[in-house]
Amino acid sequence: MIGNTGGNVRHNSRFITLAGGILAFFCFVLPWKHIYTGAVLANGRGWTITLAFIASLMIGATGYYLYDRKSPKKLLILFLSFFMICIGVIFSVLTLLLFFQMGINFVTMSFVASLVIIVTTIYMLNKQTPRESISTLVVLISSIVGLCCFLILFFSGSQFFSTDNRVDNTKYGASLSAIGFILSLIGLLCFPKSEVSSGVNHE
Numbered sequence: 001m002i003g004n005t006g007g008n009v010r011h012n013s014r015f016i017t018l019a020g021g022i023l024a025f026f027c028f029v030l031p032w033k034h035i036y037t038g039a040v041l042a043n044g045r046g047w048t049i050t051l052a053f054i055a056s057l058m059i060g061a062t063g064y065y066l067y068d069r070k071s072p073k074k075l076l077i078l079f080l081s082f083f084m085i086c087i088g089v090i091f092s093v094l095t096l097l098l099f100f101q102m103g104i105n106f107v108t109m110s111f112v113a114s115l116v117i118i119v120t121t122i123y124m125l126n127k128q129t130p131r132e133s134i135s136t137l138v139v140l141i142s143s144i145v146g147l148c149c150f151l152i153l154f155f156s157g158s159q160f161f162s163t164d165n166r167v168d169n170t171k172y173g174a175s176l177s178a179i180g181f182i183l184s185l186i187g188l189l190c191f192p193k194s195e196v197s198s199g200v201n202h203e
Contacts, residue, residue, distance in 0.1 A: 013187045013188070013190035013191050014121055014124055014125050014187060014191070015125075015187070016183055016184075016186060016187030016190065017117065017121050017139060017183070017184045017186075017187030017188055018117075018118065018121040018122065018125070018187075019180075019183060019187075020117070020143070020179075020180045020181060020182070020183025020184035020185075020186070020187060021114055021115075021117030021118040021121055021180065021184055022118060022180070023176065023177070023179065023180030023183065024110070024113075024114035024117070024146060024176075024177040024178075024180030024181055024184070025111075025114040025115065025118060025180075027173045027174070027176045027177040027180060028042060028111055028114075028173070028177070029173075030171070030172060030173025030176065031171035031172065031173050032107065032153070032170070032171055032173045032174040032177075033153065033170060033171065033174070034171075037173065038107055038110075038111065038173050038174065038177065039111075041105070041107040042105065042107045042108045042110075042111040043108075044105060044107070045105060046104055046105040046108075047105045047108045049095055049098050049104070049105075050104055050105040050108040050109055051108060051112070052091065052095045053091075053092060053095035053096065053104070054109065054112055055091075056087075056088050056089075056090075056091035056092040056094075056095055057088065057092055058088075059084050059087055059088040059091070060084065060085050060087070060088020060089055060092060061088070062084055062088075063080070063081045063082070063083070063084025063085035063086075063087075063088060064081070064085055065134065066080060066081035066084070067081035067082070067085070106149040106152050106153055106156075107149065107153065109145060109146075109149050110145075110146045110149035110150065110153075110177065113142040113143070113145045113146035113149070113181070114142075114146060114177070114180070114181075116138060116139070116142040117139050117142045117143060117146075117181075117184050120135050120138050120139050120142070121139060121184075123135060124136070124139075131191040136188060136191065139184060139188060140185070140188055142184075143181045143182075143184040143185045143188065144181075144185070146177065146178075146180075146181040146184075147178055147181040147182065147185075150174055150175075150177060150178040150181070151178075153170060153174055154170045154174070
């Protein structure tokens with residue numbers, strides 16, 4: 001009976017990950033810090049630079065993925081991959097320099113992480129991707145980033161407010177989002193290992 005329970009958990013592991021992403025996403029309508037909701041903080045100081053930084057990382061990662069594919073590489077694909085890697089690295093450095101002036105918005109990063117988890121997990125459910133795939137890595141990184149953003153927010157005190165009061169005022173919305181990211185990680189850890197040899201679609 002214990003074996004059947006473990007099998008059911010593995011079978012529903014992607015739904016656990018998806019549920020975690022959805023929980024983290026909807027927590028942005030709840031209070032995160034003082035009286036401010038996660039949605040308000042995500043649109044606060046430094047959100048444009050934060051999105052630009054995330055976009056730069058995604059462009060660079062996409063370029064590396066195109067270059068690292070095991071399929072035969074055409075000249076156009078090689079040129080495109082190197083171009084995307086260079087653009088991603090250049091803009092990542094530029095946005096990092098701007099962070100020292102405007103500051104990074106960790107709530108924005110957490111919001112993007114929850115969206116990435118939802119979209120990627122839906123794709124994984126549709127394609128039944130194996131555990132060893134790019135999609136799994138994307139969800140893993142997003143879950144860790146979201147959880148780290150919560151920890152930074154929790155220990156930052158008055159990071160988003162120009163006040164000398166260092167008493168933490170993190171509200172239940174942020175805490176529930178952390179639970180959502182933890183659920184996503186639990187779902188990933190329960191992904192079945194035998195799918196690679198079961199004839200499902202691979203990435």
